[in-house]
Amino acid sequence: xxxxxxxxxxxxxxxxxxxxxxxxxxxxxxxxxxxxxxxxxxxxxxxxxxxxxxxxxxxxxxxxxxxxxxxxxxxxxxxxxxxxxxxxxxxxxxxxxxxxxxxxxxxxxxxxxxxxxxxxxxxxxxxxxxxxxxxxxxxxxxxxxxxxxxxxxxxxxxxxxxxxxxxxxxxxxxxxxxxxxxxxxxxxxxxxxxxxxxxxxxxxxxxxxxxxxxxxxxxxxxxxxxxxxxxxxxxxxxxxxxxxxxxxxxxxxxxxxxxxxxxxxxxxxxxxxxxxxxxxxxxxxxxxxxxxxxxxxxxxxxxxxxxxxxxxxxxxxxxxxxxxxxxxxxxxxxxxxxxxxxxxxx
Numbered sequence: 001x002x003x004x005x006x007x008x009x010x011x012x013x014x015x016x017x018x019x020x021x022x023x024x025x026x027x028x029x030x031x032x033x034x035x036x037x038x039x040x041x042x043x044x045x046x047x048x049x050x051x052x053x054x055x056x057x058x059x060x061x062x063x064x065x066x067x068x069x070x071x072x073x074x075x076x077x078x079x080x081x082x083x084x085x086x087x088x089x090x091x092x093x094x095x096x097x098x099x100x101x102x103x104x105x106x107x108x109x110x111x112x113x114x115x116x117x118x119x120x121x122x123x124x125x126x127x128x129x130x131x132x133x134x135x136x137x138x139x140x141x142x143x144x145x146x147x148x149x150x151x152x153x154x155x156x157x158x159x160x161x162x163x164x165x166x167x168x169x170x171x172x173x174x175x176x177x178x179x180x181x182x183x184x185x186x187x188x189x190x191x192x193x194x195x196x197x198x199x200x201x202x203x204x205x206x207x208x209x210x211x212x213x214x215x216x217x218x219x220x221x222x223x224x225x226x227x228x229x230x231x232x233x234x235x236x237x238x239x240x241x242x243x244x245x246x247x248x249x250x251x252x253x254x255x256x257x258x259x260x261x262x263x264x265x266x267x268x269x270x271x272x273x274x275x276x277x278x279x280x281x282x283x284x285x286x287x288x289x290x291x292x293x294x295x296x297x298x299x300x301x302x303x304x305x306x307x308x309x310x311x312x313x314x315x316x317x318x319x320x321x322x323x324x325x326x327x328x329x330x331x332x333x334x335x336x337x338x339x340x341x342x343x344x345x346x
């Protein structure tokens with residue numbers, strides 16, 4: 001299992017990076033309004049192989065930016081994530097001339113995973129806006145035109161995208177969903193804390209989960225949303241959807257593309273992606289990946305030794321999943337979506 005998982009990731013990386021442009025990267029330190037911000041961009045410098053986080057990537061660190069297409073894409077990582085598991089998408093966007101900015105969401109990232117869930121979801125959209133502000137203030141990126149920015153997010157990052165697209169959610173809607181569907185959507189409601197195993201303790205786990213969810217979120221019905229008029233096109237991958245008011249997702253304020261995974265065990269499609277597809281009359285399905293699980297949009301995938309049993313159950317590819325081909329499909333469709341809405345139409 002582990003060997004197949006790792007070899008598929010390596011094969012995918014080789015396929016996507018054949019003939020790729022040099023990937024420039026630099027990191028802006030955290031400030032009072034947000035965590036550190038990573039940028040990926042075209043550069044004329046020579047890249048070299050480096051270890052970043054848990055992945056090996058060819059890049060040119062702190063290199064001078066080269067002329068691209070003048071447009072910026074912001075990425076919102078998933079819960080417990082960070083920049084390096086989105087390198088394949090960043091590389092493809094840079095190959096197309098885009099610059100990419102990815103903020104590290106405070107309290108819910110690979111170095112600081114202590115506060116996932118509604119607390120993070122409430123602040124993430126503003127952190128995307130702040131990351132765009134920081135790019136705007138950096139003279140190295142003065143050539144970028146920030147009147148039409150693209151944005152991509154997966155999982156909790158997909159939740160961020162729906163907020164940016166005009167969707168409204170509340171902690172009480174999250175609690176109510178979990179109270180009604182706890183056993184069937186347990187990972188959404190509890191995360192990586194524990195899992196249902198079919199054993200004698202499952203009842204106690206559900207009782208305790210309901211108590212904690214009610215204590216934290218009951219009665220907070222204030223709608224959360226966020227508007228940034230610079231953002232002109234959005235892609236949401238395997239997004240968390242169940243706590244949104246469906247009526248607010250019917251007509252997103254900007255073009256919204258979707259990437260979905262039918263075998264997602266973390267965000268069960270019938271409560272999340274399927275509900276969004278049913279509610280959103282204007283959304284464009286970019287890719288519904290046959291045989292894909294929740295981790296399909298992590299590219300490169302984390303090394304197997306970094307995942308425990310529960311993490312692997314939720315993130316590892318289901319048997320038979322064609323990672324190289326499917327990654328090329330959703331990455332290509334995402335890049336084409338942004339080209340269409342930010343370049344051809346911009």
